[in-house]
Amino acid sequence: MTAIKAQKMTKVYNGVTVVNGIDLKVEKGEIFGFLGRNGAGKSTFINMLTGIAKPTSGSFTLLSGDTEATEVKRRIGVMPDYSTFYGSTTALEHLRFFSSLSGKPAQKSACMEALEAVGLAEHANKKAGKFSFGMKKKLGVAQAIIHDPELLFLDEPTSGMDAESVIQIQRLIKSLHNKGKTIFLTSHNLDEVEKLCTRIAIMKEGRIVKIGTMDELRAFYRTNIIVKIRHSIVPVSEEQKLRQWLEGKGTDVQFGDKLTFITVDEDKKIAEITRAFTACKTDIFRVEVEEPTLEEIFLD
Incomplete structure (x- = not known):
């Protein structure tokens, strides 16, 4: 009705x-x-x-x-x-x-x-x-x-x-x-x-x-998705490969021992990123995604 x-x-x-x-x-x-x-x-x-x-x-x-x-x-x-x-x-x-x-x-x-x-x-x-x-x-x-x-x-x-x-x-x-x-x-x-x-x-x-x-x-309004990944220490043998892969998938990559930030342009890349960490023998403890707020959408 x-x-x-x-x-x-x-x-x-x-x-x-x-x-x-x-x-x-x-x-x-x-x-x-x-x-x-x-x-x-x-x-x-x-x-x-x-x-x-x-x-x-x-x-x-x-x-x-x-x-x-x-x-x-x-x-x-x-x-x-x-x-x-x-x-x-x-x-x-x-x-x-x-x-x-x-x-x-x-x-x-x-x-x-x-x-x-x-x-x-x-x-x-x-x-x-x-x-x-x-x-x-x-x-x-x-x-x-x-x-x-x-x-x-x-x-x-x-x-x-x-x-x-x-x-x-x-x-x-x-x-x-x-x-x-x-x-x-x-x-x-x-x-x-x-x-x-x-x-x-x-x-x-x-x-x-x-x-x-x-x-x-x-x-409709989202152009950038900021992804924050909390993870175990990346093995030294895998670190360079993972860093290069991340830089090819997104922008503003901040690669740390246990915390990594990356900005991507579509949701499906988040799943690809988690799989890449796993492939590099690194455990993921938490993935946080920063979405645009209604305030940001309204002002835009």
Whole structure:
């Protein structure tokens, strides 16, 4: 089942094209990462998908249904980048009120479970106006999940949180994913996206310039693979032969007694290198490969 399907989605503000003809399909059960610099059009695209803004042209469906239908809207949870709360209501009152708006009023026990999941249970009766920025972000996540939606839009869910809270929300996202939820996630924390997301799209100037799994993105952007081999001492009789062979297979060869570095341009050469060490009567203890990170891919 397709959770999100966008066709030629475009948004123009005052003659400026902010989102430019995006085609996108997100399958049910994915954690889909949506990346881009500030001003790339990410929030505008999400605003169109969640009904905050109307597309100038193009169309989309959510959960294979009519996006204007109340039934579809009730199956969706949204956490915008910045949420505004009623300062005079407690966290518990806030969740009970907003769950009623979704058409699926939550009992106190369900609200407490949601607050527990985001680390706010002990603040259930504290007024939202007293919350820190990070606590408000947590309450925003709780609000998005309180009615048990099938599809979640989370815009920067962990920004402004301390390290412990970030880990807690990331675990919650994984738990939701394990329950079959579809999650559309934007974040400037590229390590978080790399860790959580099953597929990733990178947006630039209103267009998606690359999309795929981390392995697919690495394969596209990778030109050099740095291989580090920990091994036993190479026999003197084999050392010169092995060194010459390595220099013929890769570049930047740093040959040591028990540690060797070499840069190659394709995966299959890694297997050839291990076989060469074995042929030269040298035991291999560990092979480590340095892959490009999502940060390097994003900057590229």
